[in-house]
Amino acid sequence: MKSDKNLENDNDEKNSLKENTIEEKTQNTTKENSTEKQLKVADEFDIEKLEKIKDEINSSKKNKKGNVLEKKKLKKILANVILLILFVIYFVMIKLATKNVTETETLNNDFISFAIFELLLVFACFEVGYKKDSMYIGWFGMEMFAIDCSTLFLGNLYKLYSGNFDKYFSIILMSGTIYYIAKIIWMSIKLLKK
Numbered sequence: 001m002k003s004d005k006n007l008e009n010d011n012d013e014k015n016s017l018k019e020n021t022i023e024e025k026t027q028n029t030t031k032e033n034s035t036e037k038q039l040k041v042a043d044e045f046d047i048e049k050l051e052k053i054k055d056e057i058n059s060s061k062k063n064k065k066g067n068v069l070e071k072k073k074l075k076k077i078l079a080n081v082i083l084l085i086l087f088v089i090y091f092v093m094i095k096l097a098t099k100n101v102t103e104t105e106t107l108n109n110d111f112i113s114f115a116i117f118e119l120l121l122v123f124a125c126f127e128v129g130y131k132k133d134s135m136y137i138g139w140f141g142m143e144m145f146a147i148d149c150s151t152l153f154l155g156n157l158y159k160l161y162s163g164n165f166d167k168y169f170s171i172i173l174m175s176g177t178i179y180y181i182a183k184i185i186w187m188s189i190k191l192l193k194k
Contacts, residue, residue, distance in 0.1 A: 073191045076136065077184060084180035087147065091173045094154060098169075104159055111155030118148035147176070
């Protein structure tokens with residue numbers, strides 16, 4: 001009888017083990033299913049949240065880039081206003097020099113000295129613009145070269161046509177002033193469009 005009881009106990013143990021393993025498997029699968037569902041919900045929630053954060057970051061980057069570009073353009077406009085003022089002051093000094101200096105040779109030497117100084121500035125602008133790969137500095141060098149040529153031109157005009165010098169001087173001064181004012185207006189309009 002002991003053997004029958006042992007057999008029954010063994011069978012009971014086997015059955016209980018089978019039931020336990022079945023229960024464990026079903027628990028594991030339900031746990032896996034519930035964790036998978038939780039992960040899917042968490043992933044969907046995280047993805048939505050991450051997309052919102054990504055959109056906010058992108059919009060703030062665009063705003064920062066826009067602000068930086070506006071500041072750079074405003075600096076360029078201010079620089080051109082300063083260049084306009086310096087241009088006018090430079091030519092007013094030339095005009096005062098022609099009124100105060102009566103010797104043509106001395107005045108011509110002054111014009112050549114100014115032209116050489118400006119030519120050195122032009123070379124410096126071209127070198128710096130080339131090294132920094134800056135079109136703006138290169139363009140400034142071209143403007144300085146135009147002023148340099150006009151200085152040499154004024155020197156020769158004064159030597160040849162001292163009676164009509166005021167007329168030619170006014171034409172050069174007005175054309176340079178109109179150029180800088182048009183450039184400032186163009187840059188301002190370009191800034192307002194964007």
